[in-house]
Amino acid sequence: MSILSVLSAKASSALLSLAGRGGSMPGSIALKLDPDSLKKLKFRGPVILVTGTNGKTSTANMISSLFEAAGKTVVTNRKGDNLKAGITSALLKAAKLNGTIDADAVVLEVDELNIRHVLPVLPVSALVVTNFFRDQLDRAREMEQLIESIEGVLPPFEGTLILNGNDPNTLRLQLKAPKSPTVSFGLEENRYSSKDTTEASEGKFCPVCAHRLEYDYYQYSHIGKFHCPNCGFQTPELDVSLEDIDLDHQTFKYDGVRYKGPYEGMYSMYNYAAVLAVAKKFGLPAEAFRKMLANAPHPAGRNEKFRQGEREVILNLIKNPTGANEVMKVIEKDPRRKAVVIVLNDREQDGTDVSWIYDTRFEKFMNKQTQCVICSGLRYGDMALRMDYGGYTGELLMEPSVESAVAQALEKADTVYVAATYTALLPSRAAIEKEIAK
Known part of the structure; x- marks a missing residue:
């Protein structure tokens, strides 16, 4: 192990920390000094990677907390630097000078396109995979290309x-990993399941024979119980399956025991x-x-809530149709009078x-409970046009300033939902904290 690369990562991390910053720069420097830095690390516990289109941040954070709750020491990139350089930063910062990671477990959120760089x-x-949906076509390309990039490094994976x-x-990955055992997870049919779907669905065709898949039921989008009538590719008998789902109370049953989760939405159940x-695989209680x-x-x-007195603002990241649709369901379900801010x-x-x-399906919250919709961000005009095409007849405002949009929304209603894309998320959060503190 190059001591220089470890020292450089630690030193630059310390300097960034003093400046109140984090990020991937320490990893970038270390990889310049020693491109094989990751290969040379030594671990005494399991290394768990978490990827997928939606849910990887929440899932990776919960897995880290799960090990900690079991009394284990964990190294993780909880701040979400999930590209190779960011992962290198997190690992080298935690490493001893000889390259040893002295932790009971390492849990890493990894961007889907970076699996091919990190897994080998x-x-x-x-390797935990939450789901695959169409997402950021200009960066991630078509979903098929993204999945193939992961499949390409799976044959030697053990x-x-x-x-x-x-x-x-997601399930198709096992077809390219002949040396890997599979643990499958999912949900049983429940009161929210449907026999058909009008949502964007990418899982229409069998990855083995290209025949159209048939579904017994859908949970959301193309997620559900499926089978191919031509070759037999199908939802397996699940190793972990949640039952008796109650989204109103955020509860579910597993192995005969009822649990209450902290997050809303069907996607949180997954x-x-x-x-x-992961608990089953690694024997955690x-x-x-x-x-x-x-x-x-x-x-x-991620459904982050800010409260002051009677006022509440709920902030959510939106980045693709499937994830955004789940956020729309949460907004629709809330019976309170509300204002909605969309920052695009x-x-x-x-x-x-x-x-x-x-x-x-922004139409899901276009009802009498929604007092006002404010479109903000760099593409606020496009968002306002989408609301108009969707048939929204309530008060529709365009405000390029996120701070002004949040302030106006709180003047309209005590309950405000803010849905923001990646680069709008932190500015939206800052605007909410400023306004809610007044």
């Missing part, structure tokens, strides 16, 4: 695949199932899972193609 250079014990068994796009699959749920962190912008940016991290807003 670390001794990965388990760790465990922990896969969403209700997602054919994140819990993924965490339970049910009490650790319960303790984790009771103290689960709220990642910034089109910078590189957001995806410069904003056509996905036409596949998102």
Whole structure:
């Protein structure tokens, strides 16, 4: 192990910390000094990678907290620097000078496109995949190309695949990993399941024979119980399956025990199932899972709530049709009078193609409870046009300033939902904190 690369990462991390900053710069420097820095690290516990289109941040954070609740020491990139350089920063900062990571477990959120760079250079014990949806076409390309980039590094992989068994796009990875055992997770049919779907669905065709898949039921988008009538590719008998889902009370049953989760939405239930699959794989006790749920962190912008007196603002990240549709369901379900702020940016991290807003069902919150919709961000005009095309007849405002948009929304209603794209998330959060403190 290059001591210089470890020292450089630690020193630059310390300097950035003094400046109140973090980020991937220490990893970039270390990789310049020694491109094989990750390969040379030594681990004494399992290395778990978490990836997928939606839910990887929340799931990785919960898995980290799960191990901690079980009394384990964990190294993780909880701040979300999920590219190779950011992952290198997190690991080298925690490493001894000889390259040893002295932790009981390493849990890393990894960007989908970076799996091909990270998986081959670390001794990965388990790869957790939450789901695959169409996302940021200008960066991630078509979903098929993204999945193929991951499939390309799976043939020699000998760790465990922990896969969403209700997602054919995720489940197909096992076909390219002959040396890997699979643990599948998912949800049983419940009161929210439907026999058909009008949402954007990418899992229409069998990855084995290209025949159209048939579904017994859908949970959301293309997630559900499926089978191919031609070759037999299908939802497996799930190793971890949640039952008796109650989204109103955020509860579910697993292995005969009822749990209450801290997050809303059907997609959160899948994140819990993924965490339970990790607990099953690594023999962590049910009490650790319960303790984790009771103290689960709220990642910034993932149904994050800000309160002062009667006023409440709920902030959510939106970045693609499927994830955004789940946020729309949460807004729709809230019976209170509300204002909605949508902050749409089109910078590189957001995806410069904003056509996905036409596949998102913003119509779900277009009801009498929604007092006002304020469109903000760099593409506020596009968002306002989408609201108009959707038939919204309430008060519709355009405000390029996020601070002004949040302030106006709180004048309209005590309950405000803010939905923001990646680069709009932190400015929206800052604007909310400023206004809610007044």
